[in-house]
Amino acid sequence: MTDMPIPLSDMSDDPAPGSDSNTQEPRLWRDDGWTARVIKNEDDEGWAVAMIMDGEPEPALVGPWTMGRDKKNPKPLDSAAFRTLVKTASEFLRRHEQQLHAMLHKNITVTAGSAQIGVTLDIIPDEDHPYALLSAHDEAGDQLAQVRVAPIFKLNAASAEAWIEDGFRKPG
Known part of the structure; x- marks a missing residue:
């Protein structure tokens, strides 16, 4: 993988036809209706992770991501981190829906x-x-x-x- 930034607009989250919808790569994790993609943070030297719900055009949540040991590349995604990200993004969406309903x-x-x-x-x-x-x-x-x-x-x-x-x- 390269250190090139990945613009959010280039993040196609629909798996290719006939492909396995579960992906587990260091910077891309797809499972349970969610995709986590580690991207270069365009605002600084760090990294960010975008959480996209399947079928949605925009990320539900974008947040900072941890640097790896080399202090240059991002820490790879893993199962525990992905579960935590899914839980956080789901809670964020639920709170947003509750706030919209209340309004x-x-x-x-x-x-x-x-x-x-x-x-x-x-x-x-x-x-x-x-x-x-x-x-x-x-x-x-x-x-x-x-x-x-x-x-x-x-x-x-x-x-x-x-x-x-x-x-x-x-x-x-």
């Missing part, structure tokens, strides 16, 4: 009269026409109302109570 789906419960009403705001991040759905559900989970609102609608106790008191009409 796009909000809910609150308010009291209206003697009833508890759950109000949800689900943002639909369409590239051309983003919007949100504001919904109300009774204690049994039955939908009481649903209206389309701007994706910037702020759901809080006051806005939920005002919507309910206004007969579930679309907020102005």
Whole structure:
């Protein structure tokens, strides 16, 4: 192998047709739906490792990689390192998905009269026409109302109570 940097754009991660999808090389490890590729860090003298989930065009995670004993070449990938990288990349993706879900789906419960009403705001991040759905559900989970609102609608106790008191009409 050479010390030439491998641009992320040149990292084709689909195995060649008919090839074994498991690869275990010093700078390339492919198994369990993941590919780890050790690359020259273009920002400094060191090395980085990119973790790519099969079928994805971009790495899920890119991080520093340890230098070898010669202080010039990267430490080779091995089974233990690969398992750790898969676990780290998977956790990173899961946290990202949880954060995205939390940003796009909000809910609150308010009291209206003697009833508890759950109000949800689900943002639909369409590239051309983003919007949100504001919904109300009774204690049994039955939908009481649903209206389309701007994706910037702020759901809080006051806005939920005002919507309910206004007969579930679309907020102005």
